[in-house]
Amino acid sequence: MIDKVKKELEIRFPLLKLVREQHNYLHVKVERVSAMDAIVMARTSLGHSVLQLISTVDRIEDDVFQMTWILENYSACTVLLISADYPRENCIVPSLCQIWPAASAFEREIFEMFGISFPGNPREGEDFLLEGWKDTPPMRRDFETEEYAMRVYGERQPREHLDPRQYIGDIVGEWNTPMGRKREEEK
Amino acid sequence: MYCNQPPEKPGNKKELLEKITNMARANSLWVTAYGTGCGAIELRPLHTSRFDMERFGIAMRPTPRQADVLIISGYLATKTLKRVIRVYEQMQDPKYIVALGSCTINGGMYFDSYNTLNVLDKYLPVDVYVMGCMPRPEAIIDGFSLLMQKIKDGRAQGWKHYKENLDYYRENQKKIITDWDLPDYNW
Numbered sequence A: 001m002i003d004k005v006k007k008e009l010e011i012r013f014p015l016l017k018l019v020r021e022q023h024n025y026l027h028v029k030v031e032r033v034s035a036m037d038a039i040v041m042a043r044t045s046l047g048h049s050v051l052q053l054i055s056t057v058d059r060i061e062d063d064v065f066q067m068t069w070i071l072e073n074y075s076a077c078t079v080l081l082i083s084a085d086y087p088r089e090n091c092i093v094p095s096l097c098q099i100w101p102a103a104s105a106f107e108r109e110i111f112e113m114f115g116i117s118f119p120g121n122p123r124e125g126e127d128f129l130l131e132g133w134k135d136t137p138p139m140r141r142d143f144e145t146e147e148y149a150m151r152v153y154g155e156r157q158p159r160e161h162l163d164p165r166q167y168i169g170d171i172v173g174e175w176n177t178p179m180g181r182k183r184e185e186e187k
Numbered sequence B: 001m002y003c004n005q006p007p008e009k010p011g012n013k014k015e016l017l018e019k020i021t022n023m024a025r026a027n028s029l030w031v032t033a034y035g036t037g038c039g040a041i042e043l044r045p046l047h048t049s050r051f052d053m054e055r056f057g058i059a060m061r062p063t064p065r066q067a068d069v070l071i072i073s074g075y076l077a078t079k080t081l082k083r084v085i086r087v088y089e090q091m092q093d094p095k096y097i098v099a100l101g102s103c104t105i106n107g108g109m110y111f112d113s114y115n116t117l118n119v120l121d122k123y124l125p126v127d128v129y130v131m132g133c134m135p136r137p138e139a140i141i142d143g144f145s146l147l148m149q150k151i152k153d154g155r156a157q158g159w160k161h162y163k164e165n166l167d168y169y170r171e172n173q174k175k176i177i178t179d180w181d182l183p184d185y186n187w
């Protein structure tokens, strides 16, 4: 079943890269310009009509956001993942709300977490998970989580590390089991 | 609509009367049905027959207006804090807060999260902390008996402290809740 999907996609999108393939699972990477075509084709003619998830990976090394749309075909029990890279700077990705209204929630979440804009989403910019967030979007990798937490929620005392061996000696604990003793000896 | 003065003390209550009232209060703690973080899971066995908290006179109430204890059962996101403040301010006096888990004490394992606060005491007056990650129902019962003892001794005065130091609490709350839209305190 998934072979047929793969063949069809390869005919239509010659620049397609295969990421991973299993008996009911196919992950392909397409050029940015043809991502929407691939998704529409998967829905209309390949039977992958359920949008399960839209996910984003911040690949800061390559200066791109990798978007992945996960599409399922319930009757054939196959999963198709379509990925595409979008540049990080002022990232704009087309919205899928016209095709799947449910895409709205995913896109609003990605907008808040990564700052990726989805023109065409009627509810873009409405508060969703973060209310009144003013900093860098928190899931971007250039966001300094720890520094932010220290600044906003206040310094917290660093955790003291207490070695249990100091307190209870060698009476109990992992190092006094046969396995632990063996490991100690090997050291 | 809102008064801006705390209510006058209702006459000179005799100490004995206050003591009797406190005894009654301690033995009928009604808890708001509210849960956050991982800790609400440990409250379920506490409600039901195994640990059965009703034998201590602790019962769940569906609305904050009927309750006098608010359990903060774990980490609090800033978004949740807004709701919690609203719930707390709607509760009738006297009211007490029981905070469970290390997340409410110093941030626990979410200390460097971008979205969860570290020290709950800065934002709401906590009467009893129960430590653990997550405290078992026995520990929570222990915390409740401590709270009862505090009420009987007249030491559970968090609600009064909140009123008297409202500016301090408000300042801290507004520091992390950037889109402040809560109504003013209604005495």
Ligand code: SF4
Pocket: B037, B038, B039, B073, B074, B075, B100, B101, B102, B103, B104, B108, B109, B110, B132, B133, B134
């Ligand atoms: S203290 Fe532990 S169990 Fe409780 S909310 Fe935090 S992480 Fe979860």
